[in-house]
Amino acid sequence: MNSFWFYFVEGWRHIISLDALDHQLFILALAVIYTFGDWKRVLVLVTAFTIGHSLTLALSVFDIIRITTSWVEFLIPVTILLTALWNILRQNKPKKMNANYFLALFFGLIHGLGFANTVRMMLASDESVGTGLLGFNLGLEAGQVIVVLLILLLTELLVAALKVPQRMYIFAVSALVLIISLKMALERVPLLS
Template sequence: MKWLLAMLLGLLLVVPAAADELRPFAIEFTERQPGNWTLDWKQPLASPDEDELIVPQLPANCTMLGRPVVRAAPMALIAHAEATCAGDVSGGTIGLPQLVGNSDALALVAPLGRPVQALRLTASEPQATIAAKPERWTVARDYFAIGTEHILMGWDHLLFVIALVLLVQGGWAVVKAATAFTVAHSLTLAAVILGYAGLPQRPVEALIAASIVFLAVELARGKGDSWTRRWPWIVAFGFGLLHGFGFAGALREIGLPEGEVPVALLTFNLGVEAGQLLVIAAVLALRAAVGRLVPKADAPALKAATYAIGIVAAYWLVDRVLA
């Protein structure tokens, strides 16, 4: 019983105090005039006290001019530099060897008169080669991975999905609710990225936290006949529209390669869905294991998870409203 309870609550116990959206290291390397480039990058910070600037590595035929200009942003450093490159950068590498653990970076390289290409850097592969012509498959692969990481590392979206599965419990109701959530946030995400809709990010993040608190309250009420339990797919759809604004905010920070926006948008969303399905499958499998092996532990574990979700989400809500 103890180890099953630990498995159910383990995920919640490691949730960070603040649920930041996926914030990869973002780099833009753009050729303004033949041979003259600008380098702009956003470096996420692990804590407010961190102030050491990490400078991306440029191709061997490129030289940075002077020192970068740096300004502070919330939990990030924004830097700008000028560079010159002797000849074509194709075949050269851009890198960030300081990446560690699960950190990653997305570099957008824009040679003059040629398509922008997106290059993903990770701790295991901190350098990427700039291609003469970007391949569509590379964009699809990188944005699929970014989407999957976003749902698995975006704790607020993750807790919403977990709470939704616990509320609906199983069967076709879970399928309907998950599908409604998927359709809704896909619509909002596309609308924002294509310029048809938009909301300020800070209120969106507060409302996302409020959506998790709402589900936690519904869970705490038990198995009564509530509107949410009767039509969970409607609730999932409504909150899915809201969460789509959160996904869009993260994707806008990362950036999209010109000429490949539809592919990047589609594969990012598919990555989000892949991560979401993994979470749903894990929660259902865990509940089934608890119900089969130690059925008496199911109710206490659900209650403990409910209060853990509610407490964490309430903290996020207060923190985001007062921030």
């Protein structure tokens, strides 16, 4: 059980840590278009992201898949940038979850590759790989739920209580996320060799 809690805390830190800006920006871009009344829909999206993240972590830990770290580190901010751009170009909150769900799942696959090397090394000396992966992914999901709830509460405060127009709020937050992720992507462009 100690192994489970160790990895749970590591998963929690993976999203809550100040070093997790890319992860937090993606969750922000994913959740900013929703209000607190949509919390169930947002949790489904975040869970889809976690499923994708978990799948590539598992495939990597078992050495089934390996992708060059420089490309993964570049693709992560690209996924954030695309999500923020989609928010800016979209006129209304999506009525159906299908596209967003698959987007979150697919981008989760890419984000999972970003932390795969670290998790692979952590789990390499551990006999309970399954317990470690489960603990890490549950810690990650718990952290994401907290981040989502904070985003939804902030949205509720600004849009409902302070009457900031929701479209303006979405545009402003998404534009900020787009600028930060563009800067991150440009800093991480892999050198072609």
